[in-house]
Amino acid sequence: MANSQRIGIIGSGGIAAAHAAAYKKLPDVEIVAVADVIPGKAEQFIAGQQLPEAKAFEDHRKMLELELDGVSICTPNASHHVTAVDALRAGKNVLLEKPMSVTLEEAADMVHASKQTGNMLTIGFQPRYDPNMKVINDIVQSGKLGKVYYVETGGGRRRGMPGGTFIRKDLAGAGAMADIGCYSLDMALNALGYPKPLTVSAYTSNYFGTNPAYHPEASKFEVEDFGVALVRFENDLVLQFKISWAMHMDTLGSTLFLGTDAGLKVNPYGTGNWSGVWDGRVGEMKLFHDFMGQQTETPIPVINSGKDLFFEKVRDFSESVRDGRPAPIPGDQIVIQQAIIDGVLRSSALKREVLIDLPF
Structure with missing residues (x-):
């Protein structure tokens, strides 16, 4: 899609499928890349989610060399820190699944990376x-x-x-x-x-x-x-x-x-x-x-709104990136609960x- 928002997903487990489903409902948004450290898993995810235009990567750093407007990080907790910091320093806006990190030091490092680069770090609390x-x-x-x-x-x-x-x-x-x-x-x-x-x-x-x-x-x-x-x-x-x-x-x-x-x-x-x-x-x-x-x-x-809260979370991230708004759920808030x-x-x-x- 011409002039569409380009999104990458890091991690291709169950929660990544929810992110993909939400992005696919948004107009002018395209999932162009998926990364997973397990060989073949990103390809399986792309096929299962019917994302024919997406490229598969085993190394998220290679994926981050692409031109991307935003990244969803859907990996196990222990790799939230490294993937988020890498994405922020590569110039990408980040929607990070909860919990923010494993340690307080990791959470603080992510917030520092966001402030230093000026790229968005928002944490996925759909409630x-x-x-x-x-x-x-x-x-x-x-x-x-x-x-x-x-x-x-x-x-x-x-x-x-x-x-x-x-x-x-x-x-x-x-x-x-x-x-x-x-x-x-x-x-x-x-x-x-x-x-x-x-x-x-x-x-x-x-x-x-x-x-x-x-x-x-x-x-x-x-x-x-x-x-x-x-x-x-x-x-x-x-x-x-x-x-x-x-x-x-x-x-x-x-x-x-x-x-x-x-x-x-x-x-x-x-x-x-x-x-x-x-x-x-x-x-x-x-x-x-x-x-x-x-x-x-x-x-x-x-x-009883009947809202799909997960979709609302992903849409808010996408629209915040598009409109240049601050992070909907900023990392410097969530570091306090961490x-x-x-x-x-x-x-x-x-x-x-x-x-x-x-x-x-």
């Missing part, structure tokens, strides 16, 4: 495109709650443990924290305006993942399947964060924002083993406040509270 998330943000940021002093967020699956690259420490960096915990952190922190974290005291375990009765790859399970943390922020704010891939319980509860004037309660969406996390829609929402001297509860209508996850893992290992040192 932000649920209009209910905007409602939550508007309520919290309106001042309706007064001073927010305590937030509780997280999520828990009764059974919902992935395998493969998700459970290897060298490839994933972390388990439930990175896989689904990042969503609940972004939900809360974005509503709060991403405040500065100071300390974290945390506990993690993997009793289910390492038990053959619950996981078929128990002998290879190296990450946490449960975690809980208390995070202190500037301005006398605390956040309780809890996450679970598996547990003997139906839920770890709602997300709560407690303020001096009102409180907001957001229930998770869905039922079943793989529900209970903030990776898309929300359930019932309710505002707790006083009215005319009486304790009052006001239901917040849930918007610092929290890093602190959780350090605190759990040391069995004590640790300081969070932001790189900026």
